[in-house]
Amino acid sequence: MAEDLNWAVGGEAGDGIDSTGKIFAQALARAGRHVFTSKDFASRIRGGYTAYKIRTSVNKVQSVVDRLDILVALTQRTIDENLDELHEGSAIIYDGERSWDAEIPDEMTAVDVPLKSLAEEAGGAIMRNIVALGAACEITGFDVEYLDEALEKRFGGKGSKIVENNKEAARAGQEYVQENYDLDHLGYNIDTTDNDYVLLNGNEAIGMGALAAGCRFYAGYPITPATSIMEYLTERIEDYGGHVVQAEDELSAVNMSLGAARAGARSMTATSGAGIDLMTETFGLVATSETPLVIADVQRSGPSTGMPTKQEQGDLNMALYGGHGEVPRFVVAPTSITECFWKTVEAFNLAEKYQTPVFLVSDLAMSVTEQTFPPEAFDMDEVEIDRGKLVEDDEVDEWLDAQGHFRAHAVTEDGVSPRAIPGTTDAAHMSTGLEHDELGRRTEEEDERVHQVDKRNRKVETAQNEEDWDYREFGDPDADNLIISWGSNEGALIEALDYLEEDGIDVRVISVPYIFPRPNLTEEIEAAADTIVVECNATGQFADVIEHDVLTRVKRINKYTGVRFKADELADDITDKLTEEVPA
Amino acid sequence: MSSDVRFTDFKSDKQPTWCPGCGDFGTMNGMMKALANTGNDPDNTFVVAGIGCSGKIGTYMHSYALHGVHGRALPVGTGVKMARPDIEVMVAGGDGDGYSIGAGHFVHAVRRNVDMTYCVMDNRIYGLTKGQASPTSRSDFETSTTPEGPKQPPVNPLALALASGASFIAQTFSSDAMRHAEIVQKAVEHDGFGFVNVFSPCVTFNDVDTYDYFRDSLVDLQEEEDHDPTDYEAAKEVILDSDKEYQGVMYQNENSVPYHEQHGVTEDMSEIPDGAPEDAMDLVREFY
Numbered sequence: 055m056a057e058d059l060n061w062a063v064g065g066e067a068g069d070g071i072d073s074t075g076k077i078f079a080q081a082l083a084r085a086g087r088h089v090f091t092s093k094d095f096a097s098r099i100r101g102g103y104t105a106y107k108i109r110t111s112v113n114k115v116q117s118v119v120d121r122l123d124i125l126v127a128l129t130q131r132t133i134d135e136n137l138d139e140l141h142e143g144s145a146i147i148y149d150g151e152r153s154w155d156a157e158i159p160d161e162m163t164a165v166d167v168p169l170k171s172l173a174e175e176a177g178g179a180i181m182r183n184i185v186a187l188g189a190a191c192e193i194t195g196f197d198v199e200y201l202d203e204a205l206e207k208r209f210g211g212k213g214s215k216i217v218e219n220n221k222e223a224a225r226a227g228q229e230y231v232q233e234n235y236d237l238d239h240l241g242y243n244i245d246t247t248d249n250d251y252v253l254l255n256g257n258e259a260i261g262m263g264a265l266a267a268g269c270r271f272y273a274g275y276p277i278t279p280a281t282s283i284m285e286y287l288t289e290r291i292e293d294y295g296g297h298v299v300q301a302e303d304e305l306s307a308v309n310m311s312l313g314a315a316r317a318g319a320r321s322m323t324a325t326s327g328a329g330i331d332l333m334t335e336t337f338g339l340v341a342t343s344e345t346p347l348v349i350a351d352v353q354r355s356g357p358s359t360g361m362p363t364k365q366e367q368g369d370l371n372m373a374l375y376g377g378h379g380e381v382p383r384f385v386v387a388p389t390s391i392t393e394c395f396w397k398t399v400e401a402f403n404l405a406e407k408y409q410t411p412v413f414l415v416s417d418l419a420m421s422v423t424e425q426t427f428p429p430e431a432f433d434m435d436e437v438e439i440d441r442g443k444l445v446e447d448d449e450v451d452e453w454l455d456a457q458g459h460f461r462a463h464a465v466t467e468d469g470v471s472p473r474a475i476p477g478t479t480d481a482a483h484m485s486t487g488l489e490h491d492e493l494g495r496r497t498e499e500e501d502e503r504v505h506q507v508d509k510r511n512r513k514v515e516t517a518q519n520e521e522d523w524d525y526r527e528f529g530d531p532d533a534d535n536l537i538i539s540w541g542s543n544e545g546a547l548i549e550a551l552d553y554l555e556e557d558g559i560d561v562r563v564i565s566v567p568y569i570f571p572r573p574n575l576t577e578e579i580e581a582a583a584d585t586i587v588v589e590c591n592a593t594g595q596f597a598d599v600i601e602h603d604v605l606t607r608v609k610r611i612n613k614y615t616g617v618r619f620k621a622d623e624l625a626d627d628i629t630d631k632l633t634e635e636v637p638a
Numbered sequence: 639m640s641s642d643v644r645f646t647d648f649k650s651d652k653q654p655t656w657c658p659g660c661g662d663f664g665t666m667n668g669m670m671k672a673l674a675n676t677g678n679d680p681d682n683t684f685v686v687a688g689i690g691c692s693g694k695i696g697t698y699m700h701s702y703a704l705h706g707v708h709g710r711a712l713p714v715g716t717g718v719k720m721a722r723p724d725i726e727v728m729v730a731g732g733d734g735d736g737y738s739i740g741a742g743h744f745v746h747a748v749r750r751n752v753d754m755t756y757c758v759m760d761n762r763i764y765g766l767t768k769g770q771a772s773p774t775s776r777s778d779f780e781t782s783t784t785p786e787g788p789k790q791p792p793v794n795p796l797a798l799a800l801a802s803g804a805s806f807i808a809q810t811f812s813s814d815a816m817r818h819a820e821i822v823q824k825a826v827e828h829d830g831f832g833f834v835n836v837f838s839p840c841v842t843f844n845d846v847d848t849y850d851y852f853r854d855s856l857v858d859l860q861e862e863e864d865h866d867p868t869d870y871e872a873a874k875e876v877i878l879d880s881d882k883e884y885q886g887v888m889y890q891n892e893n894s895v896p897y898h899e900q901h902g903v904t905e906d907m908s909e910i911p912d913g914a915p916e917d918a919m920d921l922v923r924e925f926y
Contacts, residue, residue, distance in 0.1 A: 252922055271721050294915060297907075313686070313717025313719075318908025321721070434914035434922070437913050437918070438913055457651070475908050481681070484697060484703035
């Protein structure tokens, strides 16, 4: 497993850490290598430690591990923050000419490169990170020409001069290491392949899924870590005749999206926990007015402002139960970056088929992580659109009452009513968050109330029967040990299987992308000797619902440090947990 | 859109539960007349309302409509208009709904200049919750929650609109039916955000801002004064005049370009392809 290389660049926010990391990640992807990236960042614009980490291999990589091989350190803190992960074979690239006195542990390879001076010679100090990338190529034996391609992609728009200068800076770094050190690539073997990979993160996949699914309107308010969905769509949605509005707040964002949805557009908003709080009142309106709306919650550490730039899966209860009264809804939680794409497409279909709010629950780890995939993983030909019971002009008659009023909230067997968008002839009607009759008009009549509540809840029952609320499975299907997970933990779990196998421990992993409705896991849990639910929160919110479904106690692994699970760490946790008594 | 639409086509067969004599009857009739006079019909009209007595309007009118949550009618209207530039959007609100809980949305809908008409039924009191002070209540207006008056100046919605960069500002009196309908029609015809503050007296809880009071005090800017609504300075003067109450069009920017046009939104967003768009694989390839 040491086939993989773990690389990082770290410094202060504002040092261009992100773009440096991204360029290197793209170069590796261009070389047909798998890449998995992660970020450490603080909630500030300038200053404060920030790092971009890359794990790369010719084999698929889908998690982070506790090991760092090559570190480009622009500050001392970058070294200090990563001491736990650095090891005897690690190399640290730093600029000895800078004012700080780098403290590099003796057993590690110190690679002192005059990053700033070499960059200045190549055309500007700003390129010191690119010099470091050239040095990193030389240390690992990675062909610097792949870096050229990434530089062209990054700076091509700024003119050939800039591109050439950057290439020169990379060469300067490479040559400096060649001339001053005899490292023999530290034994790393950066193989390349002919594979073409795309490199993207979870939020980009959500935005791409939205466009593929026909989303034409998006309103949102900037909030970490959901904003990049809005940024993605802002740049592209107009090519498809759509529009993004940066609203004045989350209340406005969700109501604008609701308005566009009622007007017939596939519409979406996205936010993170604190923003969901503000939108919650409107969920009830979305549900009772039976408006199809996709609401994405890219979770971060709460409660309150919590740790805005840190990972957590703490909003599950809110997605399931948030809002006053009883609100029928669907909660879909992608388990990987490709699933971010496909579940977004599915969320739009579910929303229109059942005319309900659909929560698309992702998390910070998935939103900022970039990973390589073959482009076919996002095969657009596979995208299907189901607009549900959208009535055309010539179908309106079927749904009129004796007085000629359109029954927009008609009580039907499957709970789904006809849907007419503005402009449909003779189907004008109102909808409201007040309890209403079939025409959408306010009522407090007892039977009507019960009919409408039952009708709305029946949509969930219908969907429960008609849709596939499946799960993904990994590991040994016959193993006695069952691990259940949701959200972004899937990748780390799959890689943890390898570590466990080395120790002779067989496990079966079930990764659940549907929180409500969700697959019934009774048989699976009853067949297992031990069941452990893995999630990034303190109280085990998913474990609670599983226990409730199955009426059996399960073991729990909870991480709420603000950092996602690492594959090797998770394998250790599982090993420990298996020897524990099941709670009474 | 058909030419033989009458304003009664916008009326639903539901009997309003507003108190007899409520100003909202007149306000609504004027809105319906304005819609019919501008060639709209119920099938191409969307009415959004918030909460309170004003919020009931969606039930009493006949059109596509949404009755939403308190204070958020303007964002809903914005969403409808952006998705469907072909649809006529009319938003109704109250002084509490629009200037208290929804004040933030008001400022931003105004500055976006979304092409819709916003009629606020301003009765200077909370009626549906049985008589508490509203943002436009006078500072000495005694109510159950302000026994000695709010002791704070009322919001001047016209000034708030002007400061937010409004392109159309008007004020009407629901009882002056002809003028009210005529001015709302101008708001509908305006390319951009047509804001009309409507004095719509509450006969049950407000014994100060009554029909008689408005009848006696209102000065009509166009009929009695020689006010030019395209003159920004003149508009500022009447809007900030605290000695008199006016009706009429205070301000209209003739060069107004509505939000959707500024952003090049022309398409009907309800039309989407059957599967992913033809060139959608380009979305994937850009991540190479």
